[in-house]
Amino acid sequence: MKTRVLLFGQLAEITGSKELEMEGCADTAALLSILHEQFPVLAQSKYVVAVNQEMISGNKNLPENSIVALLPPFSGG
Amino acid sequence: MQKEISYERYQRQMILPGFGEHAQGQLADASVLVIGAGGLGCPVLQYLVAAGVGRIGIADGDSVSLSNLHRQVLFHTSDIGKNKAETAADRLRRLNPEIVIQPIAENVSSRNLLEIISAFDIVVDGTDNFATRYMINDACVLMNKVLVYAAVSRFEGQVAIFNYPTAQAGRSSNYRDLFPEPPGENEILNCADAGVIGVLPGIIGSMQANEVIKVITGMGELLVNQLLTFNAMTNQLYTVKITAKQETAQLIPQTAAAFEKTDYAWLCASPSTVNEIDARTFNNLVQKGNIDIVDVRELHEMPAVDEFQHYRIPLAELKTAYLQLKNDTVVVFCQSGKRSLLAMKFLSEQLGTTKRIHSLQGGIIAWKTFCQTK
The missing domain is CATH 3.40.50.720 (NAD(P)-binding Rossmann-like Domain)
Structure with a gap:
């Protein structure tokens, strides 16, 4: 089961890439815990999670070929 | 119009x-x-x-x-x-x-x-x-x-x-x-x-x-x-x-x-300046130096800590103690990390955003364990 992960703003700098492909993540909690382990700085970062372009709160199942977006807050103006 | x-x-x-x-x-x-x-x-x-x-x-x-x-x-x-x-x-x-x-x-x-x-x-x-x-x-x-x-x-x-x-x-x-x-x-x-x-x-x-x-x-x-x-x-x-x-x-x-x-300025500053830190982060801070460390346990509590310099001010006395904190970073600790949370809250109210205030998660027990296993 594949999931595309899109990283916005400075989150992309943490992972070194704007886009990641993850394998075998049944839900967002599983996906995030793998990402946090791989990129500890990400665990300390603030961001909102969207699954297939809808913001989620809590844990959500990830259907096949889901796109998960992690969006940090920006303050600049 | x-x-x-x-x-x-x-x-x-x-x-x-x-x-x-x-x-x-x-x-x-x-x-x-x-x-x-x-x-x-x-x-x-x-x-x-x-x-x-x-x-x-x-x-x-x-x-x-x-x-x-x-x-x-x-x-x-x-x-x-x-x-x-x-x-x-x-x-x-x-x-x-x-x-x-x-x-x-x-x-x-x-x-x-x-x-x-x-x-x-x-x-x-x-x-x-x-x-x-x-x-x-x-x-x-x-x-x-x-x-x-x-x-x-x-x-x-x-x-x-x-x-x-x-x-x-x-x-x-x-x-x-x-x-x-x-x-x-x-x-x-x-x-x-x-x-x-x-x-x-x-x-x-x-x-x-x-x-x-x-x-x-x-x-x-x-x-x-x-x-x-x-x-x-x-x-x-x-x-x-x-x-x-x-x-x-x-x-x-x-x-x-x-x-x-x-106070919106304080709200925005506080999550980064007042927080819990784990034993590893604490250990790094101790090694870097230039921090004030406060043990808020009662004076008789064990284990004794002689690995680094620190103040000993039991939680109940913290409110009346005259704190002579020299550094911008302050870490409070207790046995398991519960009392130090209260101490951190109290200090952050007293000191505002002038200092970074941390509480050692899991207390001195967690740090001693960390030192044994690292």
């Missing part, structure tokens, strides 16, 4: 299908407050003034500096040192003398914001820090004002409309539905630290102005319950649906009095 409208000035937009005299009249009757005449504020102001929005407030207490000019396109090199709101107002009046422009040459605060906002229909957030952004969001929720939000960082920008009146739920989602609590001001970089490509706030600010015009005239589809992001490097637009959350409402001050008492 129907004002005299110059047909020639607005002719190119008035001939648009669905626009006409009616939409132009709606613009003339509208009032918009733009907070922050910076990278976003400049294009927003230029387009709203040019389009004929009847009354426009500009709130900004900052003055123009040389490093602003690559993106704050209303200002000239000769404006350096002048107040932004007044300078922008002066320039914009020459662009369109038929509308009312009201400069407010001061930074908004929880003391003046509600009064300033009350005189306008729509608020545009073009500020550059989280403290002010959360303050503006909360004020708009409290005062039932539509907020047109945008923010930029490096090559990316975000745009959304918050707190828009809806038939079912009362109001659409707001900034706190996205990010309930402010990050520490140091957690996320602003333009000064992160950098920003000059044209980006031009694009994002223009999108913001576009949303304002659509809100006023009722044309098109609005970015309500949606966050749009744009990447200037890849040209990618990405929109995410936002839903209003019930728990968000209680984060926002419920009354004007509560709002005025909220």
Whole structure:
């Protein structure tokens, strides 16, 4: 089961890439815990999670070929 | 109030299908407050003034500096040192003398914001820090004002409309539905630290102005319950649906009095300066030095700690103790990390944001264990 992960703003700098492909993540909690382990700085970062372009709160199942977006807050103006 | 409208000035937009005299009249009757005449504020102001929005407030207490000019396109090199709101107002009046422009040459605060906002229909957030952004969001929720939000960082920008009146739920989602609590001001970089490509706030600010015009005239589809992001490097637009959350409402001050008492600068600074740290982080801090460490256990409690210098002030005595803290970073610890949390809270109330205050998670037990296993 594949999931595309899109990283916005400075989150992309943490992972070194704007886009990641993850394998075998049944839900967002599983996906995030793998990402946090791989990129500890990400665990300390603030961001909102969207699954297939809808913001989620809590844990959500990830259907096949889901796109998960992690969006940090920006303050600049 | 129907004002005299110059047909020639607005002719190119008035001939648009669905626009006409009616939409132009709606613009003339509208009032918009733009907070922050910076990278976003400049294009927003230029387009709203040019389009004929009847009354426009500009709130900004900052003055123009040389490093602003690559993106704050209303200002000239000769404006350096002048107040932004007044300078922008002066320039914009020459662009369109038929509308009312009201400069407010001061930074908004929880003391003046509600009064300033009350005189306008729509608020545009073009500020550059989280403290002010959360303050503006909360004020708009409290005062039932539509907020047109945008923010930029490096090559990316975000745009959304918050707190828009809806038939079912009362109001659409707001900034706190996205990010309930402010990050520490140091957690996320602003333009000064992160950098920003000059044209980006031009694009994002223009999108913001576009949303304002659509809100006023009722044309098109609005970015309500949606966050749009744009990447200037890849040209990618990405929109995410936002839903209003019930728990968000209680984060926002419920009354004007509560709002005025909220210290937004502190709220934004505190998560990064007052927190728990784990044994590993604590160990690193101890090795780096230049920290004050306080043991808040009772004097007889074991294990004894002789690995590093520290004060011994039992929790009950902390409130009356005269603290001679020398360093900017303070770590409190106890046996298991519970009492030190209380101590951290107390110290943060006493010391405000002048120091970084940490509590050792899991207490001295966790650190001793860490030292044995590392």
